[in-house]
Amino acid sequence: MAQDAAGTVGARVSPQVDSLIRAAQAGDQDAFEQLVRTYDQSVLRLAMNLLRSAEDSRDVYQEAFLRVYRNLHAFRFDCSFHTWLYRIVTNICLDQLRKRKVRKEESPTIETREGPMDRMDTFEEEAAHADPERSLWNRQLKQRIESALEDLTPRERLVFEMRHYEGLRLRNIGEALGTTEEAAKNCLFRATRKMRAVLGDFT
């Protein structure tokens, strides 16, 4: 279960984060930087898993925290900072996913001499497997997963990945997306059904 460094997922603002926010609102640059460092790893991780592009994740990071910087004065402590931040982050990620849906610009696979490979496999993640048969199977499974994720709506994908990779509670995901826990549950169910249908015997 992923937790933000400030405390339990979805908890109200902890006293330490609370004082960082107040100091940052008063113009303390160091406090703002510490606030960013408290949350930025999970923001970058979410963007990386969702967009699978270091460059796009960097853009999401930059845009998200610049918006936080510009609008922090308007944060009134009426929800947790985590929820407020994730509202910003999810909006930016949804925009990115919608753009991709329209343009189909960033294929998750690239052509190599060995055939199509996951873009990220080319510079990080696990090393190529020693067993060629298993390696091929793994590659095909990954392609199926990417294709299944591409078929989800941006909202379904966001809910699904925030739950699976970030370990966020559906209630908090619903809050970040401005919807109910029930709607987030339905989204997760639909996403799982679609994934299962595409993956078939692979899993």
Add this chain to the structure above:
Amino acid sequence: MTCDSILKLIPLYYYGELTADEEERVEEHTHGCPACTRELVQQRALAAALDKRRMVAAPMLLEDCRSDLIAAIQGGAPRVAPAVMGPWRLFLNAMAASWSGVGRLRGPVGALALIAIGFFAARLTDTTAPSGTDDVYSTVRSVQPDNAGGVAISLDETRRKVVQGRMDNANIQRLLLAAAHEDNPAVRVESVDLLRSQSGSTEVRDALLNVLSQDTNAGVRLKALGGLKPLAGDAEVRKTLRRVLLADDNVAVRLLVIDLLVANRDDNMVGMMQGLVQKENNNSVRLKLEKALKDMNASIGTF
């Protein structure tokens, strides 16, 4: 409960999103239903397959994101679009058109830096291919009317050129080194960022050390630190890092300096860190120092 209603609950069951009562009902049902048990097994298999594609952001990427953010906040966004031509510039262009031979006029802001860059650029024309048209900027130094109804205007001219070349070109590197001292922090951030890839050269290393010690903008200093990462074992670099750790007023810079120093431990660090941990005001920096000392089996205090 029917299989249909259980199927809807299985993903939520897997992710621990059900109430205790609902969980119990799912477990009771699946215990006696092979079809729903298979669904649960497949749910676990799906999750395991997804775990295999889990991405971890490289630490360097995180540091780059942080540097970019600080640069954008403190020094203007690193990637700045060229400004639209303002009314003053339009006026000067009109002046230049009617005063042929005098050239376009411009205010003296940053004139010295422009002259320095222009000097380099002029010498580069033989070895690199300049593209686009040249711009001539003039700064009026004096205006002297004479008795015959004329006027003598004294001006300094600066020529703007566009110089293109590869990063490994020595002349391009010299231009970037000059640009790393430009007045505009956005230009400094961009130049230092480009120089990072060339930190193997002594000249570039020294320039990065100079920027790290003296640049007033924390974003630029962080970029320089990024470039010095591969050289964190170099004695000269470590000397500067120790000095920066003691003197820099920016928390992000101090934290990154500690990371670089700790990555290549040496005996000089312990005493300095023990002294610093006693007077460090910032919690994050103090905790990082304490952890570094603990990792080196050194005591936190100096006794």
